[in-house]
Amino acid sequence: MTNPTDYTPPRVWTWQKPSGGTFASINRPIAGATHERALPVGRHPLQLYSLATPNGVKVTVMLEELLARGHQGAEYDAWLINIREGAQFSSGFVEVNPNSKIPALMDRSGPEPVRVFESGAILLYLAEKFGEFVPTGAGRAECLSWLFWQMGSAPYLGGGFGHFYAYAPAKFEYPIDRFAMEVKREMDVLNRRLAECRYLAGDEYTVADIAVWPWYGALAKGLLYDAGEFLSVQEYTHVIRWADEIGQRPAVKRGRMVNRVMGDPASQLHERHDASDFEHRTQDKIAP
Numbered sequence: 159m160t161n162p163t164d165y166t167p168p169r170v171w172t173w174q175k176p177s178g179g180t181f182a183s184i185n186r187p188i189a190g191a192t193h194e195r196a197l198p199v200g201r202h203p204l205q206l207y208s209l210a211t212p213n214g215v216k217v218t219v220m221l222e223e224l225l226a227r228g229h230q231g232a233e234y235d236a237w238l239i240n241i242r243e244g245a246q247f248s249s250g251f252v253e254v255n256p257n258s259k260i261p262a263l264m265d266r267s268g269p270e271p272v273r274v275f276e277s278g279a280i281l282l283y284l285a286e287k288f289g290e291f292v293p294t295g296a297g298r299a300e301c302l303s304w305l306f307w308q309m310g311s312a313p314y315l316g317g318g319f320g321h322f323y324a325y326a327p328a329k330f331e332y333p334i335d336r337f338a339m340e341v342k343r344e345m346d347v348l349n350r351r352l353a354e355c356r357y358l359a360g361d362e363y364t365v366a367d368i369a370v371w372p373w374y375g376a377l378a379k380g381l382l383y384d385a386g387e388f389l390s391v392q393e394y395t396h397v398i399r400w401a402d403e404i405g406q407r408p409a410v411k412r413g414r415m416v417n418r419v420m421g422d423p424a425s426q427l428h429e430r431h432d433a434s435d436f437e438h439r440t441q442d443k444i445a446p
Contacts, residue, residue: 173187181241183244191251195248197248199235203265204235204264204267205264206235206236206262206263207237207261208238208239208417209239210414210417212312212373212382213277214417217261217281218412218416220291220368221284222413223368223409227290236416236429236431237429238428239260246258259275262275263275278369281369282302291363291368293359293360293364300358300360300366301359301365304351314337315337315344318336319334320383323338338389345394348374350396371401375405378391378401379391379401379402379405
């Protein structure tokens with residue numbers, strides 16, 4: 159292994175220069191708003207502020223799946239938050255999510271608005287609100303175990319492997335090797351589980367699948383970080399089978415489009431305010 163230039167950490171770290179890489183302009187070691195701007199509010203009970211990253215896709219898929227099951231209370235407005243431009247640091251967004259990460263949800267269906275942030279919390283909140291996609295009994299424990307497996311594992315795939323492989327200003331062998339090893343271990347965990355059962359919690363499609371699919375399903379199909387060949391994802395045949403099956407669900411196809419601003423324009427729906435928006439897509443209404 160080639161060694162990068164040695165670095166001796168200082169006794170006390172201070173922020174003296176930009177971090178570099180794709181998101182250098184918005185990375186900083188402090189929280190809070192950088193500018194005043196209120197969030198828009200639409201007519202539906204649920205107001206989602208997001209972007210179609212894997213974490214954002216989890217929630218739009220969940221909402222579309224709930225609507226597909228007839229839950230009209232799951233109607234929602236999806237407003238685009240452009241994280242590359244720092245929209246997540248507006249005063250309005252920070253009020254909904256003090257951690258300044260997408261997605262964030264406001265539930266205005268009750269007498270007082272309820273904020274929910276962090277994708278796993280949003281999925282569980284919606285599952286419990288509508289009584290869907292979390293089984294009872296032992297199945298619940300299995301489902302929640304895989305849901306929280308995703309919350310703990312995906313940072314190694316995204317902020318770890320994804321950062322050093324795709325976004326860092328320079329490529330270094332050690333961090334790429336370290337995180338590639340961990341991501342392949344995670345894929346093997348999934349592959350072994352999906353060799354035993356149709357879905358992660360068993361025979362039933364649950365919130366665990368909705369959480370894991372946008373990250374590891376996309377990776378298995380070679381759609382994440384252009385890293386399919388590098389990670390030999392074709393080895394994980396059971397993950398690929400599972401990813402293909404979920405990807406064919408109509409609600410998943412719709413959810414993946416919402417707040418999407420990359421890829422084929424035909425796959426993008428920048429904002430979603432009504433089910434008819436999928437049929438009459440326009441790309442000219444972008445939330446601040």
